[in-house]
Amino acid sequence: MSTARFPPSPTRPILNEGPFRALLLENIHPSAEEMLKAEGFQVERLSSALKPAELAERLKGVHLLGIRSKTTVPPESLVHAEDLLAIGAFCIGTNQVDLTAANTHGIPVFNAPFSNTRSVAEMVVAEVIVLTRQLFDRSREVHTGQWRKVATGSHEVRGKTLGIIGYGHIGSQLGVLAESLGMRVLYFDVMTKLPLGNSRAVATLDELLAQSDFVTLHVPALTSTHMMMGAEQLAKMKKGACLINASRGTVVDIAALAASLRSKHLGGAAVDVYPEEPEGNSDGFVTELQGIPNVVLTPHIGGSTEEAQASIGKEVATSLSKFFRTGATTGAVNFPMVEAPLIPGTHRILNVHRNIPGVLRDINRIVSDLNANIHAQVLSTDSNIGYLVMDLDQDVSRPVCDAIAGLTTDIKTRIVS
Ligand SMILES: NC(=O)c1ccc[n+]([C@@H]2O[C@H](COP(=O)([O-])OP(=O)(O)OC[C@H]3O[C@@H](n4cnc5c(N)ncnc54)[C@H](O)[C@@H]3O)[C@@H](O)[C@H]2O)c1
Numbered sequence: 001m002s003t004a005r006f007p008p009s010p011t012r013p014i015l016n017e018g019p020f021r022a023l024l025l026e027n028i029h030p031s032a033e034e035m036l037k038a039e040g041f042q043v044e045r046l047s048s049a050l051k052p053a054e055l056a057e058r059l060k061g062v063h064l065l066g067i068r069s070k071t072t073v074p075p076e077s078l079v080h081a082e083d084l085l086a087i088g089a090f091c092i093g094t095n096q097v098d099l100t101a102a103n104t105h106g107i108p109v110f111n112a113p114f115s116n117t118r119s120v121a122e123m124v125v126a127e128v129i130v131l132t133r134q135l136f137d138r139s140r141e142v143h144t145g146q147w148r149k150v151a152t153g154s155h156e157v158r159g160k161t162l163g164i165i166g167y168g169h170i171g172s173q174l175g176v177l178a179e180s181l182g183m184r185v186l187y188f189d190v191m192t193k194l195p196l197g198n199s200r201a202v203a204t205l206d207e208l209l210a211q212s213d214f215v216t217l218h219v220p221a222l223t224s225t226h227m228m229m230g231a232e233q234l235a236k237m238k239k240g241a242c243l244i245n246a247s248r249g250t251v252v253d254i255a256a257l258a259a260s261l262r263s264k265h266l267g268g269a270a271v272d273v274y275p276e277e278p279e280g281n282s283d284g285f286v287t288e289l290q291g292i293p294n295v296v297l298t299p300h301i302g303g304s305t306e307e308a309q310a311s312i313g314k315e316v317a318t319s320l321s322k323f324f325r326t327g328a329t330t331g332a333v334n335f336p337m338v339e340a341p342l343i344p345g346t347h348r349i350l351n352v353h354r355n356i357p358g359v360l361r362d363i364n365r366i367v368s369d370l371n372a373n374i375h376a377q378v379l380s381t382d383s384n385i386g387y388l389v390m391d392l393d394q395d396v397s398r399p400v401c402d403a404i405a406g407l408t409t410d411i412k413t414r415i416v417s
C-alpha cells in the first residue's frame with residue numbers, strides 16, 4: 001500500500017456522454033465483453049497482461065479497466081488515467097493493484113470474491129489423491145514406455161489428515177469435500193471461523209503442521225502471509241507429508257520447498273502459484289521445482305474453469321455496469337460504500353473528494369447558490385476520501401457538477417441520469 005498522494009485538482013467533470021471505452025486484459029471471459037457492449041461500451045480485449053508503463057499509456061481515454069491476477073497496477077499507471085472510472089479484478093486477489101493509489105484517484109476496485117472458489121477446492125482434492133498415489137510420475141513413466149507397478153509409498157486418503165491454512169471461502173469448501181473422502185480435517189486461521197462438518201480448528205500453525213499428512217494454503221497475499229511457509233515451517237511438517245499451494249506465490253519459500261523435497265523430508269508438492277509468473281501463455285517459465293519427483297506444477301489454473309470464468313465475467317461486469325450507471329460501490333474493496341436507488345426525473349451527481357473538514361459545507365453552498373433542489377444525498381467516507389451521491393433537479397445538474405469539480409478538494413465528479 002502506498003501513502004495517499006492526491007492528483008492535481010480541480011479535475012474536469014465527466015458527463016454521461018459517450019463514447020465510453022473498456023479495456024479488458026488477460027483473456028477475460030467473453031461474458032464480460034458482451035455485458036459491457038450491451039451497456040454501450042466500446043470494448044478492447046487483450047489476451048495477456050501489460051507492463052505498468054504500457055498500461056499507463058493504454059489507459060488514456062479508457063473508462064473501465066478489467067484485469068486478472070497478472071496485471072500489476074502501481075500508482076504510476078494511474079497518474080494520467082484521467083478518464084478511468086473503475087477497475088474490475090476478474091478474480092479474487094486484488095493484491096496486484098495499489099488499492100490506496102486507486103482510492104486516492106477516486107477509482108473503486110471491484111473483484112469476484114466467490115465465483116472461482118469451488119474450482120480451486122476441486123483442484124486441490126484432485127491433487128491430494130494425485131500426490132498420495134504418485135499418479136503423475138507413474139503416468140510419465142508409462143508415457144515413456146516404463147512399466148513400474150508398485151504399491152510402496154502409495155496410500156489411500158481415507159483416514160489421512162488434511163491441514164488447511166486459511167479457512168475462508170476456498171478452505172472451508174475444501175474441508176467439506178475432503179471429509180466426503182473420509183479425511184480428517186484440521187484448519188488454522190487467524191480469525192475465528194465456524195467449523196463445517198467435523199473439521200476442527202487448531203490454535204497454532206505448528207500444531208497443524210505437526211499433525212497433517214497434507215498441508216494446503218488458502219490465505220491471501222499479505223505482509224503477514226509473506227513466506228509463511230519457509231524452511232523452519234517445512235521442517236515441522238511430518239516426514240513424507242505433502243504441501244499444496246494454490247494461494248499466492250509469495251506465501252511459500254520455493255528454494256526451501258525444493259530443498260525439503262530433494263532431501264525426501266516432504267513426500268510431494270503441488271504448486272499452482274509462483275513468486276514471478278509470466279504475463280502470457282507464450283512466455284517461457286523456469287522454477288527450481290522443475291524435475292523433482294512427485295511434484296505437480298500447474299500454471300496458476302486453480303480458478304481456470306469455464307464455469308468459474310463465465311461466472312466471474314458476469315459478476316464483475318455487473319458490478320462495473322452498476323457503478324457506471326448508478327455510482328453503487330457495493331463490493332468495492334477500496335472505497336466507501338454507497339448504494340442508492342435512482343430517482344426518476346432527477347440527475348445524479350457522483351463526487352469523490354479529499355476527506356477534509358468543510359467539503360460538504362462547500363458543496364451544499366454551491367447547491368444553495370444555484371437554487372437546486374436536493375432529492376437525495378448520501379455521503380460515505382474513509383480516512384482518505386469522501387464519496388457523495390446527490391440526486392438533483394435535471395435543469396441545474398450541469399452547473400452544479402461544474403462548480404463542484406472546480407473545488408480544490410475535488411478528485412472526480414460526474415453526472416449520471
Ligand atoms: N490459484 C488460483 O487460481 C486461485 C484462485 C482463487 C483464489 N486464489 C487465492 O486464494 C486466496 C484465498 O481465497 P479465499 O477465497 O479462500 O479467500 P478468503 O478471504 O475467503 O479466505 C482467506 C482466509 O485466510 C485467513 N488468513 C489470513 N491471514 C492468515 C494467516 N496468516 N494465517 C492463517 N489464516 C489467515 C483469513 O482469515 C481468511 O479466513 C485468495 O486470496 C487468492 O490469493 C488463488
Ligand SMILES: O=C(O)[C@H](O)COP(=O)(O)O
Binds near residue numbers: 070090116304
Ligand atoms: O485471485 C484469483 O482469483 C486467482 O489467483 C485466479 O487468478 P486468475 O484470474 O489470474 O487466474
